Amino acid sequence: MFSSARSFLLLAPLLLFMILFVGQGLYRAFSESLHAGDNFLENYEQLFTQGTFWSSLQISVYVAFVSTLLSLIIGLWITRTLFRLFRTDQWKLAAWFPMLIPHFVAAYIIVLFFSPSGWFSAVLESLPLAGTFPVLVNDPLYLGVIITYIWKEVPFVVLMLLPVYQEIDWRMEEVGRSLGAKGFTLFRTVEWPWAGPVTAEVFLILFVFILGAFEVPALLGVTYPAMVPVLAFEWFYQGGWSNRPLAQAMMIVLTFFSVLLSFCLLYAVQRSRRKWMKGGKSNA
Template sequence: MFASYQELLLDSPFWESVSISIWVAFSSTVISLVIGIFLTRRLVRLFQRDDWKFAAWFPMLLPHFVAAYIIYLLFAPSGWFSSLAAQIGWIETMSQFPVLVNDPLYTGVILTYVFKEIPFVILMMLPVYQEMDLRYEDVSKTLGGSDWTVFKTVEVPWVMPVSLEVFLILFVFVLGAFEVPALLGVTYPKMLPVLAYEWFYQAAWANRPLAQAMMVLLSAVSLLAAFLILRFTYKWRSHWAMRREDV
């Protein structure tokens, strides 16, 4: 029963796939969170208007494979940015443009997910900032607090639980997504969903149990991460609720 799991855990391509998948999921999620929170806190008053909301959330209307194609058109060695760089003299030929799609570091995949995830972060964080009493920020700034001090003392208690939940949603989604790494990834190492697809459909029948074991392990790790993060956010909210009552 556990032979497939033992074989999978001893398979070096599987661990290469785990490494690149964690890299892509973690980096794209963290970058999206940082930029999304920064835009939300800076533009929270402007987001009260529907036209600003539509502009911020428009990328969510695009399917992921369309977003991947847009990134390819922009950042490929024969794409728009390489052509522009050659025309203005930054590079002599388009072939000198850095490889940002179908590269071993999955830069194009990360750019695609950042493009798609920032609007989701804004969507999730906007209600948090709208419910926050911005007068606390004014008081902190009046007392000489810097932007970092204001963020650390006023915003973090509100932002942290939702940020962790958003991180969990995006990280697990990217870790299990197929279409973007299939379009913009490389042949080796493959991300986990692409490797599982090839083992299940394109390789020998003997690899199907490995693909199934991989998806079971991925689901189990995702559930464990969800349990730990949700437990932490529950304790965080309880802690700050008690502090507010004491005040």
Template sequence: MTGFWNIGNEKLSSSKLTSLKPYFYLLPSLLVVFFFVGYGLYNAAKSSVAVEEGQPFYYHYQQLFQEGVFLNALAVSVWVAFISTAVSLVIGIWMTRRLVRLFKQDHWKFIAWFPMLIPHFVAAYIVFLLFAPSGWFSSVAFQSGWLENMSQFPLFVNDPYYIGVILTYIWKEIPFVILMLLPVYQEMDMRYEDVSRTLGGNGWTVFKTVEFPWVWPVSLEVFLILFVFVLGAFEVPALLGVTYPKMIPVLAYDWFYQAAWVNRPLAHAMMVFLSAVSLAAAFFILTFAQRWRSRWAMRREEA
């Protein structure tokens, strides 16, 4: 009898170790991330609440939201992050569902994922060379006689609507969307698509009834990753943005390094605020995605 319990305990311990094995693999990288990011956030939070005597601890946060420069930077940052992420997600889903059968061959995967090998700064510089008023497209349009002079070319870089920044992020992030969604489409049973089309369903009907339950939670997670990344990225808006309104990372850099020392606590408060909002959004979105997967799995078992 004792041997039976020992065997049972050994099996239980073995299953626990197996379930914890992925976390052991991630532990070194997680320790590095938590150390550097955690230490940076701790210092930023400490500096953002360090106030003079008689001032409330939230003084710098109050000052931050009274700054019109910050509010404009927040608005343009959310605009750029939302548009570039939404467009990348829509195009990435469309390309994945159209080319999923081709992606079974490795060379098509390499072609689709090649832009991820290019650093964002280099990608921004390529967009500048192509879309600047003196760039390649304006030169071609002028040489072809479409423009009387190159100054008539539309402003796509260093423009107040951040079109060049959005273009850079779109062509850089579409491959990431494909990378994240391709395993989802490869796990689908495409026979359901054949059944839906046999019953007269069009492309939208197939996507809504067959693909959407699989794609939706992953799309939310991809949207979160890309949105937060674009919101906090520095190099692309620094190269292709304008002096006003600046995106939040550029404004934080200016306040921390180039402006008066009095603005450093505001830069810290800005970063702490964005980090807190990003963590809260991640918690709610990931929780919703996990619940969606659980409900969908239960429905599949019932069916």
């Protein structure tokens, strides 16, 4: 009882901040997204009938999923390969340094290096028998946006997975090898029960963050299809007053989608943890 009350008191400042700022913002956005007439969900119905919204949602989910998946794969590989070197502060600083760079600055660095008039393009054109540099900035596949998020989020993946790998009892790996396990089987039985839940939580954090981020797609994306935050910004500030409720409705839908995904993924993670703990206790 005392432990629960203490935990609630420790979380009270965060909960108060969420209620005053995030909760108030969501309430105002939801109230402004409702129609004043008899059909108060008219703005949502109008939003769901627009092809622009569905194209924007599709490209947003695509960018968020690909960026998150590649960041997790690269970050997991770096962590499990170099976690012993990360015991020293010098290696940790080198791995986590990109997190100090703001996302807008990171996107501008991609422009300097990967744009058609950037550094790599100039080097490629100076070489004999070299072809043209591919379009990676302001391209319809959002490759520049994905590259930006990968090199920005891989250090975060390493930050989250490193404590897990440093706490694993690696004697289990020796036992597995002695029993003939190797390759993916060894990874699945020794590492994944520990790294899997954290990886799923990191996937959720990165996916929701990229899905709602504005600055990188605004600088490196295209005008159509624009990602959801960029489209909402255009409708809210650059369109007529009639588009503002649609912009608010779009962000409410995005928030609802993110909360629903969070609930489902966290429920699956907790269920997997309980199942694994029951299996460990029965084996013990």
